[in-house]
């Protein structure tokens with residue numbers, strides 16, 4: 001069984017506090033939209049799909065016990081709270097797209113005269129509750145499509161040596177994971193020799209979170225420093241790289257955890273296939289290319305400190321962008337729940 005980072009049942013929401021991992025596995029209660037917003041902002045929950053799911057579920061938690069005077073009052077509350085949740089972190093698009101879809105749904109329910117206020121609330125809440133199951137099913141499909149596509153480039157009896165970055169597993173999604181889902185599928189098919197994964201400085205999602213998941217699932221693995229990727233590719237014959245995404249532009253340019261771009265450049269130099277694994281909820285069809293993606297900058301203390309321990313000299317100036325954009329030209333394929341596409345195929349797929 002994979003880890004369950006988000007527990008939700010009938011209006012009760014708990015998340016595994018990712019700030020305390022890997023040393024302390026503690027669930028915290030999310031009792032309101034404010035709690036949801038804070039958990040996302042402080043990265044108690046992180047990873048593009050998990051941000052959207054926890055944000056939207058925090059709205060369910062808040063709406064459940066409330067009664068509203070009118071359908072319009074309910075729709076206004078929904079709209080205000082979703083627009084607030086979007087402000088928590090700017091780069092991942094999943095929360096924004098979920099908010100847009102849910103606001104459209106709320107307007108439809110409000111204007112449908114055959115639906116009363118209680119039905120409106122129930123139908124709205126149930127649409128959010130379905131996100132959990134859908135995300136797990138999408139991730140399993142991503143894992144299977146990705147494993148198949150990557151294996152196609154190798155002789156049948158091959159076992160692969162994969163590289164991944166950041167954390168894209170059960171802790172970043174409703175379960176199973178995107179890029180880590182592909183690794184899980186390769187492992188389940190007995191086609192994985194080893195997965196190398198980066199520490200992912202400065203926040204160490206690799207060393208803290210991916211390590212925690214790989215150990216939990218007994219998947220063969222090796223941790224490397226971010227600065228070791230070129231040497232790794234030069235000496236260890238890496239079969240392919242697979243990473244996640246926070247936002248994919250319609251031309252295939254992809255924002256993901258800082259450091260992804262330099263791994264893609266290095267993979268290109270060593271002729272190692274470089275894949276993005278992401279659900280359709282990470283594709284922003286409104287932006288033509290990656291120059292339109294806002295890159296979040298995080299506090300300097302995330303670079304100068306690890307927890308309470310200061311590493312850098314006091315008073316040092318820092319630049320701490322949380323993400324970078326990998327150009328489509330460096331991407332071999334985008335693995336989605338509907339199949340694997342070349343970046344230039346994305347526009348047609350989204351339109352179809």
Ligand SMILES: CSC[C@@H](O)[C@@H](O)C(=O)COP(=O)(O)O
Pocket residue numbers: 046047048049092165166167168169172173177178179205243244245246256257258322
């Ligand atoms: C399935 S998670 C995909 C991405 O969100 C992931 O690769 C990533 O960049 C996470 O960044 P984070 O800052 O930890 O939220």
